[in-house]
Amino acid sequence: MAQSAPPVLSVVPTRALVDEKFKVLVENLAPGSPVTLHSLHQSEDQDYWEAFGHYISDHRGVVSVAEDLSFGGTYTGVEVMGLLWSMRPAPGSHDCKRLRKKNVCTPILVSISVYRGHLAEGFRDQSPLASVLIERWYMAPGVQRIDIREKGVRGTLFIPPGPGPFPGMLDMWGGGGGLVEYRTSLLASHGYASFALEYFPPGAMWKADVDLSHFETAFNILKDHPQVIPHRIGIFGFCLGSTVAMHLVTESSIIKPLCCVCVSGFHMTVPEFTVKKVHELMVKHSNVVRLDENNHEIWRDLGPEMIKDPSYKLNVQKINCPVLLVSGHEDQNCAAVENAEDIFQSMTVLGKEHLVTSVQYPGAGHMIEPPFSPHSSAIPFVFKAKIKSKWACGGQPKPHSDAKEDAWMKILAFLQHHLYFCTTPKAKM
Incomplete structure (x- = not known):
């Protein structure tokens, strides 16, 4: 029997200004699959920041962050940019931190990943189904x-x-x-x-x-x-x-x-x-x-x-x-x-x-x-x-x-x- 295609995660655009929205889409899931979408960023202070949302794929085996509800996580409901604005210091990082870009000549790098099931912790201890690295810039090309x-x-x-x-x-x-x-x-x-x-x-x-x-x-x-x-x-x-x-x-x-x-x-x-x-x-x-x-x-x-x-x-x-x-x-x-x-x-x-x-x-x-x-x-x-x-x-x-x-x-x-x-x-x- 032919093996089913692995899940596909896409983030569009992967390179944009920080005030631009992106679209996150997961395809090739089994219908009704519980998955967790997770974002991770290491700040210039070397602290990790993360956010996550719990989703269930539709009858086509698709999750669209722009259209589907998050049933739990650091944000709930339909939140196009929830994987960014709801970020918080990951376990082990300092409390009362402020995520603030110091070197605007480099981008904010964020890894977006999809995991099987509804997770709330231990993301770095597990292998994601798929990941995409995105760039968020304060300086547009040519500035x-x-x-x-x-x-x-x-x-x-x-x-x-x-x-x-x-x-x-x-x-x-x-x-x-x-x-x-x-x-x-x-x-x-x-x-x-x-x-x-x-x-x-x-x-x-x-x-x-x-x-x-x-x-x-x-x-x-x-x-x-x-x-x-x-x-x-x-x-x-x-x-x-x-x-x-x-x-x-x-x-x-x-x-x-x-x-x-x-x-x-x-x-x-x-x-x-x-x-x-x-x-x-x-x-x-x-x-x-x-x-x-x-x-x-x-x-x-x-x-x-x-x-x-x-x-x-x-x-x-x-x-x-x-x-x-x-x-x-x-x-x-x-x-x-x-x-x-x-x-x-x-x-x-x-x-x-x-x-x-x-x-x-x-x-x-x-x-x-x-x-x-x-x-x-x-x-x-x-x-x-x-x-x-x-x-x-x-x-x-x-x-x-x-x-x-x-x-x-x-x-x-x-x-x-x-x-x-x-x-x-x-x-x-």
Whole structure:
């Protein structure tokens, strides 16, 4: 008797940007066969991350992740990208890790495998029926990566492929510090000359004596690059970077961004603004910090506490460019939803509400990043010199993943509209 053909696993495409979806298909199974689809990635920290779903083949002996239910595993239901967004540290790896790409010049390698039966552990001790290795990239082919070290500014500029010039983006991350390139390189892959700014070293917020002139200099370095359209530049800020971004669009008389994206941010200020002074104000009010059930620090009450003093509240009514505010209702690090609502109300008083777009996500936490990356429930943070904490981020894996996917699409649409297709709406006087 002829032997039946072995199962065939296909993943299409096997090489793509991290924000692109793939299709996973298993064929040549016996009808009604229980199988487990499993993903495995070894991070740059040498930790293993995995996800898995339990499936049953249809009458044709086929499992399609895009159409079929997962009956168990790290995700359930029809989840096209569940094998990525539901990844978690594999047994033996460190807890409270954050999967974050450091070297964007190399891909994220993920092994997708199919196993017989419904498994929940011991994947590396068994032989899969079939496996496929896929590549997930932040940098599209042809994107240029350029180190910037001038005028006291440190960062990385990513130039899209093609003749240019292109609209520009100044990209700023939060209080963890360091040079973070993955979102910036992905923006370049979507057509924006994007500048990842390192405005203080990792863990050094407490001594970052950096004022607005530093960010204005960075903006002008981007503006003056020959591959950048000088009058079409936006600003992108996350967490502390959002605070900086709001300062630039309200307080700077030197630069004029065309639009601004703020994710999980708050609109506080200090006299003679510097990052170090923001940190000092946080320390002053850190008595409102509390712990969750895992002893992770909840900081969301800090922002509202600080701006009880009106002198610490940024005058957002001076905004004169379109602003997109992205926030999660379960953010445990920042009262971002309340912040967005206050900004909208303040702008409405002056008839400038048309400049503010606010998108809010129930079930989402603090780390609203590009889509399909695993959820981070807490992140390590150096709050004071040599004093490390674990900050609660909040959010639930499934709604948080949905928020990241939807927010990223809205961000790209917002940038395309304002940086490619139109000029800045005029504020009502």
